[in-house]
Amino acid sequence: MFHSMTTPAPIARSAGQHRPRAAGPVYARLRDLIVRGRLAPGARVTEAGIADELGVSRTPVREAMHHLVRDGLLVPVDGHGGGRTRLAVAPMDPATLDQLYRIAGALEGLAARGAARLAARERAALAGRLGAAERAFRAAAARRPLDYDRLFERHDAFHRTLVDATAGPELRAQLEAIRPRVDRYEWFYAPLVGPDFGPTYREHAAIIRAVRSATAEGIERAVRANWFLGAARLVRALAEGGAGRPASGRA
Amino acid sequence: MFHSMTTPAPIARSAGQHRPRAAGPVYARLRDLIVRGRLAPGARVTEAGIADELGVSRTPVREAMHHLVRDGLLVPVDGHGGGRTRLAVAPMDPATLDQLYRIAGALEGLAARGAARLAARERAALAGRLGAAERAFRAAAARRPLDYDRLFERHDAFHRTLVDATAGPELRAQLEAIRPRVDRYEWFYAPLVGPDFGPTYREHAAIIRAVRSATAEGIERAVRANWFLGAARLVRALAEGGAGRPASGRA
DNA sequence: CCGACTCTGATTGTATACGATTTTGTATAC
């Protein structure tokens, strides 16, 4: 397993005899593996297998896997009637994508309403920061060849700027909870959408305008539109173009 | 600990020598303990303590506690800077309550939009079921003395009827994820609100009317209003009335 | 009397052993 990984090396057994907390790194590693498609949808994942692969015992792996189940990146596989739970990488399908994006839109839209309660000075400052983030995103989108890592980072930064300025801790936590899955779809289908980011540019611009001067309802509408339309774009691209990025993992 | 529990007995060591899956029951038990206030906000929770109390080893308790952290019912206590995480029952405060209810409103509102896409016949049927659920809720609210367990069950049933008919699996999962915390606040502050459920009746009636004949926007607005106004009621009740239900747990 | 230091107890994180159940592979009968 993980034949395509660039670093199949064991987990941080780096310095000294210290036994660093392994569950966190294991989780992060597994999550990224799934989000970036190195572990294909449907691939079965076993505790011992991952543990061997990463050079830790089953205990932290088990904890990480439970975490991933909670994230929706791993799902219990069919039979397990007895009480046993065999896990596999969650499948990807357009219906889930649509729901996920709508949820993200509803949550981020709810957060963004808070921008209307900001003082005029702060609203302007936020709009300015969003403009800067958007410019950075466009710059990344203009580079050739496309650097997807950078592009995703810039795109995330735009939304993070908005959320950090408007959402409370609970809302932020909710958004963080679904982000791995959203990122997974984004990463997977990106080649189908790009390199034409025109609609995204326009929707982001509308968000910035709304943050600058619209009512709470207007801001929320703009944010939701971005997510809802993004979902529609991806679903359509999927229906037309077929499979997305070739998964280097194995099924 | 758990002096006030009615059944401090060990977990299901009931039949045969079978070792039943313990993590699930441990989670459910701990969650209910917190939701119903038997474990007071701020109370520290240790793995070994719970394990002894419930007659299982630390392993399933550990799993359950991680689950509860994810639910937001347990939080890492102050320092934990090193890499160690001591856990305590999450505190309760009006700001969190407000955010939680707004999130629930946004999600359930998003779900309820789906009612507008239903066939006329099914919309009417859903409105009928909601009406029945609402009548059951009012009946429970009219009983004296108030049976909170029954009241909560009926109230949940109303919302569940709506969500089950309109939300996809992802959205339902999101709502389930925040429900324990919502229930916790609901349970804790109920004595402050009741027995005057007039506003709740009116808001539920508005939801039913909207489901019967309004647009997606109208339905969503009605659902949101119920949650947003509910949050406002609880926050206000808290500000006026002071502490809610006396916690029988220890701090 | 107050502050810094040390030591001990408590608590978490990880590793490993064991039992139980499911799944898979093989051989045999029809």
Next chain:
DNA sequence: GTATACAAAATCGTATACAATCAGAGTCGG
């Protein structure tokens, strides 16, 4: 050739042991 029965491997859930670290009490010095 197919299906069934049995055996063997695999995998999960739990328990327990051990190591490392942190919090707090107690003590000593100023």
